[in-house]
Amino acid sequence: MTQTFIPQMEPVYGEEEKLALIQYLNEGGWGTEFNKTLEFENKVAKFTNVKYAIATNNGTISLTLSMLSLGLKPGDEVLIPNLTMIATYTSALMIGLKPILVDIDPTNLCINIEEARRKIGKKTKALVYVSLNGRSHDMNMVKDFCIDNNLFLIEDAAQSLGSYNFDKKHLGSFGDFGSLSFSTPKIISTGQGGMILTNDEDLAHKVRKLKNFGRIEGGNDYHDSVGYNFKFTDFQAVIGIEQMKKLPNRIKWKKEMYELYEELLNHKFVEFIHTDLKRTSPWFIDIYISERSKLMKILKTNNYGSRPIYPPISSQPILNLNEKFPVTEKYSNRGLWLPSSSSLTEDDIIALSNCINEWIR
Numbered sequence: 001m002t003q004t005f006i007p008q009m010e011p012v013y014g015e016e017e018k019l020a021l022i023q024y025l026n027e028g029g030w031g032t033e034f035n036k037t038l039e040f041e042n043k044v045a046k047f048t049n050v051k052y053a054i055a056t057n058n059g060t061i062s063l064t065l066s067m068l069s070l071g072l073k074p075g076d077e078v079l080i081p082n083l084t085m086i087a088t089y090t091s092a093l094m095i096g097l098k099p100i101l102v103d104i105d106p107t108n109l110c111i112n113i114e115e116a117r118r119k120i121g122k123k124t125k126a127l128v129y130v131s132l133n134g135r136s137h138d139m140n141m142v143k144d145f146c147i148d149n150n151l152f153l154i155e156d157a158a159q160s161l162g163s164y165n166f167d168k169k170h171l172g173s174f175g176d177f178g179s180l181s182f183s184t185p186k187i188i189s190t191g192q193g194g195m196i197l198t199n200d201e202d203l204a205h206k207v208r209k210l211k212n213f214g215r216i217e218g219g220n221d222y223h224d225s226v227g228y229n230f231k232f233t234d235f236q237a238v239i240g241i242e243q244m245k246k247l248p249n250r251i252k253w254k255k256e257m258y259e260l261y262e263e264l265l266n267h268k269f270v271e272f273i274h275t276d277l278k279r280t281s282p283w284f285i286d287i288y289i290s291e292r293s294k295l296m297k298i299l300k301t302n303n304y305g306s307r308p309i310y311p312p313i314s315s316q317p318i319l320n321l322n323e324k325f326p327v328t329e330k331y332s333n334r335g336l337w338l339p340s341s342s343s344l345t346e347d348d349i350i351a352l353s354n355c356i357n358e359w360i361r
């Protein structure tokens with residue numbers, strides 16, 4: 001064991017964030033959602049090339065608010081992939097919707113569209129498309145699928161800031177809504193935080209009202225609809241604005257990082273998912289390996305963090321479904337996230353890969 005512990009992920013904040021926050025406080029900022037949040041929203045809207053970007057308190061609530069704003073009602077079904085973070089599932093449960101789990105496509109680990117088609121029933125109203133680790137199908141095909149089947153499309157792009165479709169449009173900009181997350185492990189972070197993307201003015205207006213107590217307009221106490229408090233804070237926006245300035249370099253580094261790991265771990269025992277780095281900025285470095293727990297132990301002994309990819313949602317104790325999802329199970333059982341923070345250096349990756357290669361040998 002030589003170097004200090006390298007975590008699987010860590011958020012990276014610098015002097016710029018510190019100084020910006022001090023300046024904001026020195027200028028008497030109130031902290032609550034106001035001009036800084038607007039500035040952050042505008043930056044994200046410009047970056048993702050959507051008309052409206054609306055900040056929320058996290059990516060889970062962004063999904064729930066999207067579902068609420070589309071008028072989904074208790075008992076309505078939404079199709080979601082079985083391999084995703086639990087929030088994709090629970091964001092629907094929160095408002096009484098029924099998530100229908102669908103197996104994944106082995107080429108990109110996103111929802112299998114043909115299987116989604118087979119699971120559409122009378123009550124199915126929406127598809128939540130998770131661009132897992134920044135990868136996706138052709139989103140124009142996904143959009144057409146939803147239009148043909150009378151489904152709303154919500155893109156859970158929590159892991160996809162900096163990732164694009166084949167036609168160079170940003171992921172999260174195809175659906176009725178797209179949802180981003182700025183939680184701690186994301187490529188940029190505001191501690192917690194989410195963003196709803198849309199090109200529809202009416203939907204944007206609905207979301208803004210829902211997240212602000214259903215107020216007719218800001219600052220008054222008249223409500224012609226029910227709303228809640230899912231607001232962001234200017235404290236977070238100040239950090240987010242600085243993080244957005246760092247985003248282009250982070251995207252470049254994440255791609256180089258993925259390429260380097262893939263080159264160094266070029267071994268029949270280690271599977272990488274084919275990733276088009278021209279359009280994809282991988283959030284984490286994910287590998288698929290049969291002796292995962294043994295490798296995790298070796299990494300831990302050598303002071304490296306790692307983390308198994310998500311268990312299938314269907315296997316979670318809250319559900320424990322009997323249904324089989326062979327592709328999800330195949331990848332979920334072998335998937336491992338290697339250290340992937342923006343703060344990682346090339347030397348770290350070389351040393352870590354040497355450690356894995358030695359163990360394989």
Ligand SMILES: Cc1ncc(COP(=O)(O)O)c(C=O)c1O
Binds near residue numbers: 058085088159193
């Ligand atoms: C695919 C996916 N969806 C939703 C979320 C939830 O986002 P948040 O943690 O901001 O609520 C995450 C967070 O990691 C995620 O990875």
